[in-house]
Amino acid sequence: DAGVTQSPTHLIKTRGQQVTLRCSPKSGHDTVSWYQQALGQGPQFIFQYYEEEERQRGNFPDRFSGHQFPNYSSELNVNALLLGDSALYLCASSLEWDRGRGETQYFGPGTRLLVL
Amino acid sequence: AQTVTQSQPEMSVQEAETVTLSCTYDTSESDYYLFWYKQPPSRQMILVIRQEAYKQQNATENRFSVNFQKAAKSFSLKISDSQLGDAAMYFCAYRSAGSGNTPLVFGKGTRLSVIA
Numbered sequence: 001d002a003g004v005t006q007s008p009t010h011l012i013k014t015r016g017q018q019v020t021l022r023c024s025p026k027s028g029h030d031t032v033s034w035y036q037q038a039l040g041q042g043p044q045f046i047f048q049y050y051e052e053e054e055r056q057r058g059n060f061p062d063r064f065s066g067h068q069f070p071n072y073s074s075e076l077n078v079n080a081l082l083l084g085d086s087a088l089y090l091c092a093s094s095l096e097w098d099r100g101r102g103e104t105q106y107f108g109p110g111t112r113l114l115v116l
Numbered sequence: 117a118q119t120v121t122q123s124q125p126e127m128s129v130q131e132a133e134t135v136t137l138s139c140t141y142d143t144s145e146s147d148y149y150l151f152w153y154k155q156p157p158s159r160q161m162i163l164v165i166r167q168e169a170y171k172q173q174n175a176t177e178n179r180f181s182v183n184f185q186k187a188a189k190s191f192s193l194k195i196s197d198s199q200l201g202d203a204a205m206y207f208c209a210y211r212s213a214g215s216g217n218t219p220l221v222f223g224k225g226t227r228l229s230v231i232a
């Protein structure tokens with residue numbers, strides 16, 4: 001049973017650049033959520049995708065955007081990178097059917113982004 | 117908005133001993149879910165245990181158990197017979213059970229060290 005996978009594992013960018021992070025959900029899952037985890041902090045919710053649409057968004061600027069594909073995989077795009085965007089970006093997948101049951105989110109290993 | 121507080125930035129425990137990690141949360145909701153996640157150095161967030169707020173019985177998973185005090189809004193994690201592999205960051209998380217798609221709200225985490 002394939003778990004949540006993310007690519008790349010590490011990434012170094014400079015200020016002002018754009019970056020795309022990728023996530024493949026756990027087999028059978030149809031909902032993908034993205035979180036940003038700054039050093040020494042807990043993860044913070046960026047947004048969630050279901051049926052190729054953004055369903056809910058946390059307190060993040062429009063520079064953060066995403067996409068979900070028909071196979072449920074997802075991308076996180078960040079434009080005009082700032083130093084403060086340096087963080088671990090976590091993808092979590094879940095099953096919509098379980099939503100009313102407080103569905104468990106399964107996390108990937110994350111992408112470490114460093115902005116210089 | 118809901119908040120989760122973990123007041124112990126670091127804890128340590130001797131191998132085979134028992135340790136309790138604290139978590140408090142603030143919410144005006146009556147129905148919700150609580151989780152403990154473990155994040156080892158590999159960065160992958162792993163679900164340890166979950167608790168439904170409507171259940172009075174405390175959840176248990178092998179060596180891991182919780183003490184859920186709904187009135188006090190407290191959700192502590194007890195690890196019995198601690199093992200070296202338990203060393204990790206532990207995050208407490210809250211999720212609303214209301215309608216709509218609610219994200220996980222995390223605390224800042226507790227770093228657990230296990231001493232051989």
